[in-house]
Amino acid sequence: MDTASSIPFSGMEPVNSAFSEKFYRCQGEKHMGEDTGKGSAGKKASLSLQAKFLLGLAVIFLCFSGITSLLIYYYEKKALEEKAFQQTEMVMAAVESVREYVREVLRPRMYDILADEQIFVLEAMSTSYVSRVVMDLFRKNLPDFEYRRVAVNARNPDYEANELEQRMIDYFATRKEAGEWKGIVKTDQGRFYMSFRPIRFSRSCLNCHGVPEDAPSLIVENYGAARGFHRSTDVVSGVQSVSIPVDFSLSKIMNVAWSVIFAAFFVVFSLYGVVWYFFNNVVVNNLKTLLEIFRGTLRDEKGVQLYELARTKDEFDEMAEAVQSVASHLREAHGKLEDYAENLERKVAERTGALEQSKKRLREQIAERSLELKTLNTITELVTQSVQLPEILPRVLLEALRAVSAKGAGIYLLDREHGVLRLQCQRNGGELEAEIPFEPTLCLTMLEKESMDFEGFISEAGGRQRDLTGSEPLLLQSLNVPLCCHGQVLGVMTFLGVTVDGVDPQQLELLFSIGHQIGITIESLQNIARLLESKELLQSVFDGITDAVVLLDHEYRIKMVNRAFLERHKVELEQVLDRPLGALPRHKNCPFLLISDDLRFTSRKPTENVVETAEGLVYEIRMYPIFSEEETVRFIVCYARDITEQKQVEQRMQQTEKLIALGQLAAGVAHEINNPLGVILCYADILREEIRDAPEQRREDIEVIEKHARSCQRIVTDLLNFARGQKSDRRLYSINAVIEDVVAMVRRQFMKKRIDFVMELAPDLPELLIDRDRMRQVFLNLLMNSSQAIAESGVIRLQSSHLPPEGKVRVVVEDNGEGIEAEVLAKIFDPFFTTKPQGTGTGLGLSVSYGIIRDHDGDIRAESRRGEFSRFIITLPVPRDSDTPF
Incomplete structure (x- = not known):
């Protein structure tokens, strides 16, 4: 082993010498002689690693700045359009409210008062006239808003449709389902955000816009019989529009976008300098140091050839060439070592390979199980993070794709009313059909826990399209996972490019668990949605009542109040909710606190009370008990109606009727008394003349009679004046x-x-x-x-x-x-x-x-x-x- 170990190191010296000579030559002509540049005269030098990195970074930063500015511009423009839309909708709603009031309340009342359908008061009965006058007054306060109501062959030529409005009339006439058009329009006066709505005449409008013979004479006299007549119902005859100038706002948005560009350019330029500094010090300098090591250590006879090749490449390419040279020398040394350890190494290699394969398979199985468990946990967390299906389903689909190697996937939900599956979301599944006929009752027996026939259930339930059209849906050619709960199929999750045969049983079981979890979530969210919809509907009805309404429980705690109660008493919902009725502040003048009767109910009959607050307001209060199945009071609906004005009107009417009745009585009584009083005064005067020489006492008696008779006469005169009234000289x-x-x-x-x-x-x-x-x-x-x-x-x-x-x-x-x-x-x-x-x-x-x-x-x-x-x-x-x- 000592000999074998010395062999590769003994051969490294010439290699190191060659590389040292080669990389020293890469420093340029200042380190080499003129003869070394002969082979490289025709080659073009490559950009350095630093230059490539900084150039790419500059392009990225510039693109980021431009894209950010464009996004800000389009976002601000969208926000401007949304704000303008809300403002125009408010104006349209106000105009429609005025027109509805004139059409449904004022005009019928005027016909009742006038008692003649040929009499037509334009200022009070014409919805168009009233709405235009109201909007003219409205525009005095908000001149930016312009409201127009025009028509073709308009009765008043001032409101004849212009070219733009004529196009909008044609637009609505050809698209009967369109109820509104909105957007930014460029005109000679600038750019405006405009909202258009079609005008269709109803049957009641034909009294004035039908044939001239049936119209009120006042309209024909004022406008003639040529314009504004012969209209038809359900035909677009004109449009009404609201416009807001947006030139100034769009200019501001553009200025903001340019400001972002300039600011981003400044920031990018600064960041560019910082990145250049750190990249140069952290990467380039260290890389050069490493290359210097290769240049000074590795030498052989190929050094000149490697130097010529490195001049056309960057630092990484140069490093790769050096590593390749080292690798070739290592292969030579390794070949020599193989001769010494061939037999031993082959056995060790076999045993090592077997162990590695076993360890690899074990690691793969552990990784697969961990991924499956992680996927199931992740999906469980996702379905509990929101109550909106459109938010949950795409994220669940993404997690499911991580567990199954498919080229795409989609989720269908079942529409039981129409018997179809509707595509809710997809990922790389653009070819999936939007709707597929589906019979869920045919597939329930195939989804039992023991069999889980993924292929058969969708073939049976989704085969109706194939029978009707002869074409087989893409859904039938893919792996489909049922989304079910309580024995009911709620939808299907389909994976493209995968079949049942291509998925192992463990993955199928995981997919079935995922489908069951999604099914439970779908049913729960649908129930929650229906519950929220019912609650919102109840609250809307509750808030729609203009009088104060309070819902109490059996312990007289406030469980619900409507908006009228909160606005009238200037309190917030949190201040009164779940508080006892008697705990409300007395200074709020709550009429329910003035009820003196006991609130305990013994029957279902509602109670009624009339109370008066310290401010002099009179309320009619009604209490409606709601009993439970055990015949105990569960809730009490308290309703308070302000009848102060009604009481005042009743008192005035009673006073007027009393004065009229007493006036008529006084007139009759005064007329009957006045003649006898005249006779009494006449005879009193005669007696006074005849008894001029009578005693003083008798004369005083006559004067008393005359005095009281004249007093009665004065009262009678006042009665007559009161009964007849006097002619006013105003x-x-x-x-x-x-x-x-x-x-x-x-x-x-x-x-x-x-x-x-x-x-x-x-x-x-x-x-x-x-x-x-x-x-x-x-x-x-x-x-x-x-x-x-x-x-x-x-x-x-x-x-x-x-x-x-x-x-x-x-x-x-x-x-x-x-x-x-x-x-x-x-x-x-x-x-x-x-x-x-x-x-x-x-x-x-x-x-x-x-x-x-x-x-x-x-x-x-x-x-x-x-x-x-x-x-x-x-x-x-x-x-x-x-x-x-x-």
Whole structure:
């Protein structure tokens, strides 16, 4: 062995000398003589390893920068389109809501009021007119939005379809299933994001757009009989569109993309320098050091030839040539050693080979089992990470392909309603059919645990297409794994390029386990999806109720509330969920907390209560018990409807009906009493003349009769004025001036009672169309009542303000007197009702004031708190231009 060991090393010296000489020559002409370059004059030097690496790195960095910028540009553009789409959808929804209101509510109401279908009020009954006017007002606030509703042969030429809109009308006419078109359109004015929807006339629209003979006469007179008629139902006659300019936004996106390019270029340039520095120091210098070792150690007679070859290659090629030279010398030495150890080495090699084969087979089996177990565990983890099948199936398919050597694969899910398998996802399986007829009932017996007939089950169940068309689906030519659960086939996982014969039994068992696991997951996710859909549907119905609704359990804990409850009481769902009803904050004025009845139910009959909050809101509350099978209360549905406005309207209607009835009664009574009173006064006057010389007592008796008769006559006159009313002489006056006139009239009298006035009159009030004298009578009555309510000294506050959204002017008369009791406040506008001592008032002052305000299309109401204040609030309408007298 010592001799054998010395042989290869004795032969290494000349090899080392040759390599040393060869690689020293690679340093260039400065290390060699002119005669060594003769053989390389015609060869072109190759790029160094450093140059190749840095050039490739530069190309990669530049491509990365460009691709990143393009992706950012297209992502931002897509986000811009999505935002513009949402904005146009909101505008379209608002327009459709206005049109629906006019068509379904306002127009039928106008026909009911007008009682003549030939009368047509354009401003209130035309959906097109109203929607355009609303959008014109909308555009004043948001000028970027442009809404157009056009048609071919439009009634108004201003809304005739232009060239683009004509193309969109043709588009929708040829594609009846299309309900919308959206996208960026380039016009002469720039680029716009536009959303188009077709206009199809319904049968109710043909009243005005059918034949001219059936249309309202006002439309024919205003627009003529040539345009806008002879429309048909379900035919695209026009389009409506919303457009938003996007030139500015697209310019910003482009600027961002260029900024990214320049920034990336700067970063890449810096990174390029860093990589060059480290590559040069870590790789190139070490590689050169290694080459120097070969050049200084290996020498032989082929050195000149190797130097010439290395000049045309990089450092790695040069290293390969050196290693090959070393390998050839090692082979020579190895051949000599084989002669000495041929017999021994052959036996050792045989035994070693057998052991290696055994170890290799064992390692392969362990690796296969580990891979199968890992695959099954990975799939189990995947199916529990999401509740969306489209997210799970592609990842499961990828893991299954790692366990089976197939060229492609796909997953089908069963549509039981139509009896077909539908392809859900595929990988390298573009030739797979999208749908395959399938009968799952035919294959259940072939999928028993003992047999697992993978080939037979799909041939039986999926053979219907072959019988009908004569073509055999690709599915029948592949390895198919059933996705089943509880004895039901839910789908198939197919592997292309693999058959049952090409897969060992262990893999088939693994695939069956994977299919069963996927089947369980599919069924679970489908059940979850149906449950979530039912929950969302229930919550949508619950939130669609505009009144407050609360669901309580048997312990009166809140389990569910609708959006109306949360918005009305300004609370979040987490603040009330699973809390007892009595734990809600009292300051929220929750109407359910005001119920005094016991919430325990003994029958299925719902309860009903009417409560009033501290803010004066009136609610009608209904409780609906839900019983379990054991006849115990499981849930309680609490429903609260705000009927405050309804109560106020009912009170006003009752007050108006009462005034009308009392007015008619007063007119009849006054007419019958007035004549006897005249006779009494006449004879009293005659008696006074006849007993002029009678005693004083008799004359005083006659005066008493005359005094009370005239008092009755005055009351009768007031009754007649109240019943008949007075003719109004309405003109445009300032309500502030009327108030100031009345205050100036009574100021001195009130100063004697130490009553002060606080005037808070808005200076910019519009003039109102009123009867000045009758309005003075109203304010005089209110001021006199306030002065009588103030015992010794006090303040009367008069306020006026403009309410532009409501188109009204509000006047408030408030005093800090003794106030009015609640039971008196409900009757305060009733005729003949008074709290004054007998003989000091008729009780007609506020009733007459109420009638005057109602004659002016206004409203008057009273508020009071005993011992604190009394307040009368008057609202009068601001006249429109058409109401102004000439």
